[in-house]
Amino acid sequence: MSAGDGAPRRLVDLVIEEEGWLDAVPDIEALAERAARMALDGAGIAADCYEIALLACNDDRIAALNADFRGKPKPTNVLSWPAFDLAPGTAGATPAAPPAGRPDAPVALGDVAIALQTMRREAEDASIPLKDHAIHLILHGCLHLLGFDHESEQDAALMEGIERRQLVAAGIADPYSEGDAAQPPVS
Template identity: 55%
Template sequence: MPDLVELVVEDDRWVSFTPPLAGLAERAARAALEAVGLSPEGYEISLLACGDERITELNAEFRGKESPTNVLSWPTHELAPDSPGAVPWLPPEPAGEGPDILGDIAISYETALREAMEQEKRAEDHILHLILHATLHLLGYDHETDADAALMEGIESETLVSMGLPDPYTLPDAEEASLTRQEP
């Protein structure tokens, strides 16, 4: 079975992270695709494992925000639905001449670990959630409206619970811990 996630490590602290980021990323991305009814076979995602300095540069360049954030994503396909709360379009089926690239994700070491500590979560659980969240963005899900957020958070909750992790949106102070409501 070919890897779904192509990992590019820019910050060496990710190399010594346990469990290995490659395995967490693969598990999270596969779970996201399967949660929306897609087989991971034939798709590929690129994941940049970086630190706050690099993600701040990317956040400034692509979102106009000169501050670090936990995770960023750049979808290859425009899959967003026409109306709030609707299910996004599916990406094209892989053509067989190589994987269909779903997009790119960047994750920051410092911000991800700091958030996990602040939210009293295991770092690996939080990172898995961040990559699941970013993969859903690549698949056209968003949280710009309450209806969109309810759909996306519902998929995240159900998927994480099915993986044996706690529901991040029903924990104490979940509103403060919500990925979808934070501004970096």
């Protein structure tokens, strides 16, 4: 099903809680859609059959969420709440596929929150474009919804491999390169 004008159905339901996002990343809606589709594409999943909720918030809000859900009362760059436990039982294995959705009955994959101030600080510290870092963080958060993580070296290699391929294909520098332009780690 399309948006009615021939365009694909929106994957991301974006809530902008921090108004500063509109100045920092005026095209945050299109950027979020692009990054989420990159994640699903990288995992081999049809984006038009799913939905993702994204909260664009500030450091205070993400610190409260981090405290509530992870017991860490401090800001972080991105948090994810998967709707399904898709994690594989073996380190480095591919996560299970999410339940099948359809374009006319998409399945909600979960929620992602991203903090403007932390993201901006990390981008400035690493001398990378703010938009590039935002795409990376949203891509990363969406991969968590799909059962990917970085708890073991094998899992990190799998997840980072998808991120690298998708970002480089989009013309964004490899975030895990050892060069000066490497992006800061995501949590």
